[in-house]
Amino acid sequence: MDLQKPAVEPQQPEGCLVVAIRMPVRIVVLVLVVPVRMVWDGLVVVGRFLGDAVLRPLGRALLWLGRVLLVWPLVGLWRYVVVPVGWVLGRLGWVLVVVPVVFLHRYLLAPAGRALVWLARGVGAGLAWAYARVLTPVGHAVLWLVRYLVVVPACWVYEWILAPVGRALAWGARGVGRLLGLLVSGVGVAVYWITRVLLVLPALALWRWVLVPVGRVLAVVAREVGDALGHAWRIAGHLSRAVGRFLATLFRWIFVEPVRWVYRTVLAPLAHVVRDVVLRPAAEAARAVGRTARQALAAARETVRQTRADVRRALFGEPRERDAVPRREPRPLGARTLDSSTTALTKLTKD
Template identity: 45%
Template structure:
């Protein structure tokens, strides 16, 4: 053995090698004695409670599948067929009929009224005369009035404004501006600059700044420090007296108990599934041995021989007799139809007479006739063609 074999494995290595498969599957790190104590009783109680629920659930699932297979699927297919083959064509036909009636009653009359009454009347009774009046009367009249106003009114007024009013207005405007500044601007500027600003600055702003800097700022810092200290103390007190016990209770009592209950419910649900399947297989075996097997024996040993006897002794002879009877009836009907047909033919001959047989008509004796007016086609080979004469000309 080598030195490597003689070395004792470390605890970490031993845990990695053996701890994974030695620990239980549902083991949670940090489980205390409370989880180990309540695990088995909780699982027993949960199994006893869950087994009836799981069996009822499995029965409901089987009933639901049976109802879906036997009732809902055929009903859905039937409803789909009815909707596709009946309701949809009827709805489309009714929609098309309603659309046609609606167009015939409410669309085409208004379209025809608009197209053939309103548009021609408005176009030729209003628009065309108005356009003609505008182009032929109002436009030349407006041009003439504009020319008169421009040359008789605008030009003289413009000359008077430029040559007389503009120089006079500049002087008057300058005098009015100087007077307005002297009366309404400079006194208020002097009042603001030399009275209001010094009074507000040294009577209000400087004392307020000193009070804020020397009194309010230190007072606010002290209040803030005191408030922070009180808040930190309150937080520490609440954390120590309320949060820590609640966290401990959740971590070491509620979480293990809840985890064990959830694990117990899962295990119980699986166990209840196995129990439910076992009960179902037992009920299936019992139903098969009490109902299915006797029914199959009765079908094979009683119904099948009786059915074969009825088929061979009664049904096949009756079917063969019916076939022979049908063949005889069809032959009799065919003979009767042929007899009636022959009697009808004889009665017709007795009343009308025998139809005349067709006879061959001999052609005129002489030269061979030329068919088609040429020498290519003749009735008699080697004979000279006779000229064509129509029947009326022959007599």
């Protein structure tokens, strides 16, 4: 919230109407705005608490649940079902559609198209010969007949009959248009003065002597109400902050500090005593019992093993020892040392 005071602007001289409106409006607006501002600040605090404690963990849980229930199954479906099926369908389409179409285009449609192109070229050459040798002379003859039988007589009729008649009609139309323009101008001037006298002048007087003063008064009232709302909102912010701090301090001294004192004074020493008197001896005793149980189990296993060996000897006798078989592996060669006679120098020395 913005609690800083705005920059002070140079004050303009104000009239008595502004001074008379300002204080009652500010008092009424302050009384109306303070509860609204306190309720708003409370809703903001509750919203932040809900967002941090409820909505954000809930959103994370829903995100994880959506990932587990939707994203991972869809990824697995895409990776292990759609992609292999698409690859198989693509290969089938290539084998069943593309290869036959390419074969059909290469060995059937392309030769047929070339034959049609050759035929079309022959037909075009024949039509071009017919156009140049037959249609062109006939067209020139028809144009000469149309020019001297239609165009020349039509031009003569237009120049000596239609043009003079059209000029006469245009002159008469201009005279009628001027007459109508004079009549419309006179009617327009009359309507203008009637409208000015009956509508414009009364509307101008109403605007100048009624609406403008009323608008100025309403502007002053609206400006004062806006200023009052701004001041009331800032004052309500200060009051709301003070009330919030008071409630926070009260909650701290009523609930937090007693709980902290109980934890430090009672629960923590009691937990230490329980840990030192009960839990640690119990843990030592449990470890000792575990060691004793492991030793007893080891002794029992050894006893069972010896008893089983004695029973086997009593029933089947002592096991016969196997004869040692000589090993037929090559003897490893000794490593070369300074005493070995594998070099020429040591051989000469021994000799």
